[in-house]
Amino acid sequence: MPYTQDIETCRETAIGGGGVSAAALDAALEAADPALDRLRGDIEGGRLPALAIARSDADLSAIEETAQRLAASCDDVLVLGTGGSSLSGICYRALNPVNAGPRLHFLENVDPEGFEDALAGLDLGRAGLLVVSKSGTTAETLSQAFALIPRLRAARGADGLAGAAAVISDPPAPGAAPAPLRRLAGEIGLPILDHEPGIGGRFACLSNVGLLPARLCGIDPKVVRQGAAQVLDGLMTGTNAAAIAPALGAALNVAIARERGLTQAVMMPYLDRFAPFAAWYSQLWAESLGKDGKATTPIAALGTRDQHSQLQLWLDGPSDKLYTLIFGAPLGTGPDIAPPESAGPGLDYLAGRRMGDLLAAEQEATRETLVARGRPVRVFTLPRSDGRAMGALMAHFMAETIIAGDLLGIEPFGQPAVEAGKVLARQKLAAMAGRPGGVGPGGAATL
Template sequence: MLYRQTIRWARAAELALAIDAGRERAQEALDALRRQRDDDRRPYLCLPARTDDLPAIEARAEAIRASGVGDVVVLGTGGSSLGTRALLALDGPTLGASSGLRVHVPDNLGATLMDAVLRDLDPARTHFIAVSKSGGTAETVAQTLTAFEAVSAALGPTRAAQAFTLVSEPGGSPLRRLAGQWGVATLDHDPDLGGRYSVMSVVGALPALLAGFDIAALRRGAGRVVDQALAPGADPAHVPAAEAAVLGHVAGEAAGAAIAVLLAYDDRLAPFTRWWAQLWAESLGKRGLGSTPVAALGPVDQHSQLQLYLDGPGDKLISLVKPVTAGTGPRVAPALTAGAGEGRLDYLSGRTIGDLVDAEADATAEALVRRGRPVRVLTIDRVDAETLGALMMHFMLETVITAHLIAVDPFDQPAVEEGKQLTRAALRGTGDALAAAVPAGLVSDLGVSAT
């Protein structure tokens, strides 16, 4: 098994009728998903079985490698970068050593960060991959324009064009038009594939291949989840993504669980939890519905958040991702623990770091269950590309099934458009558009002087 899901909740028995009703609706979702896959209507469901798109991606990756660069910078944000970060983090700081390339993802736009990218990297040995489905994402456009200008100033426009690749949907978007004028190589982003569902496409595949990541294994893991979930006659009670969606829905409706926590017990999975948070929030937060995602990392967040989960409001559904780590990592020498005083560190004597993390994850889950919290544990045997693909597809399916249960569209994000419009208005004018948009009422504007 790539992963095993265990759900424990003291109130599950008393809510059996609601859970059964949720499973009936989850069955509708699975049937719809099966039809969409079979009709090739949802690219994220079909990508795991595809190989026809890989030659073009691999060819572009090889061309970038052949150019002799040492650094690759991915310019993008949100769905154009979070999945890539999750892939690149998989093997920790050694990922990419086999290819000799360092891949950077400065996805949180900031003046100092962009200054650092343009100041610290050698333009003659750096390749930039700009990723924007729409081709008009303000942050990515700004990154691309400033980077292209800097490289052009250093190397000239012809060599600058060779130092860029654009991934965007076909059409007349600003970045597509500019790429055409500059002579920049362009790869198509599937117009029917939303950014937050695009990690297994060229969006994640191109930078990940450059870092030596196994995209075929990623897709293979995802395919196993799709095949199991969408098999003819699949029972939602035996489909992990469907059962988790039902639990979350019932916990929200009957127990007021308005917060979903994903607590991963491995540093390599921290970016994965951030990818999940965007997937969950942007897909489900509509019309006053949805639950707030919290990305957490264990064991460190046991020392920052666990007190709240255990003894604060009972408004959370808590999911743990627990790699099996027992017996791994450095071992604590018994001779050293003996010096701390008799019995004080006996529990660590001869134990590995992995033993401690494993025990902490199990103990955290047990403590939460004893406090009556709904708890789901996803146990994984290995942290590798195939397992990550399975987890990513699991959460895509869980998100889409949850959307069916609460009757929202998981593929749009209508509310964020207002902020984009106000941003453009503020930059085009003097900021009056923002002030005019503030509703009448209490406005507090306070500060502390430095003098």
């Protein structure tokens, strides 16, 4: 497996009264067995393509062709999308920061200053465009596209842009009109890839949404899916929940939160290449389970940095968090960090060491320090920080979240509460007096 999971330092036997009791964990694991059966049934029955896609022979040629087409004419690719449409792509980009291909710029917000900052210094004549919106109606993403497309067409011509662009969006329902993004793309000739049906935004990391940016960043989509498939294979064939990592993880989360009143779940990778993974996980966990007053709140962190920022609170603040640390296996790697004589005495502990040794020591020291204070720590270890490991961890946490939802009695796939805010934002925009940026009463610009 591309990772291991160790929950031993979450147990009462290891850390005392802040840990989960054997009885509570066993009860959750017992409930996880039928939850697993339901999950397996959904995967086999075609009701969960977000996971099943990892084991399918799904054709990756559209991703490959699109990536090659964009790479051929782009130094930079502007990726418009937010939430589930951006976070997995950002994870893949971090895996290969020295990628020789086009640079990806993820525009997730609609701050006018940030938008112009992101474009400053780019040669729009060599910039490509990837627009991602599942619904095809996301106000932020549409607005970015409406602002940007005329500039890109001016810089590289209508045909030039079409050759350097792609759109990912849901296919229209039978008989329905296409959504605005899809219609716009069709009208002006931007190639369209389907947002594969039945896959929600935050579960789209193994689909076109995640894997096209991955491929543009030099990460092989096939290897990512292979990593995810290893987790799926274990899930489909494992004998019981305790032996299946995502089920064990779900049971742990639910049991310890209930028994010890935990309200927060910290996700702290120690690997820079997995830094954005904590943000991806935070959306997955929060949006899937934040319903009916339930769910712990995810907190994204980064080691070693947050040892110098959050650790004081974690050790001596309220005991209300489950800590998930992601370790690398860096022993003996990296540059020499041996102290020069000119630094003087007191540094013997660094003598003969490499940077990876220090990272290994810091990882373990953080775990032990938390444990000494009775705080529950779960550890994932990644032998390699590559696309296979990313695919595996993403599959793990998607399965863990779905199983946790089952244990909590929460439907994990919707996000009904945010719809009201979207409607309200549109109403506010429509009702603004004076239309200060007005382009005329009809309001329709032409592209």
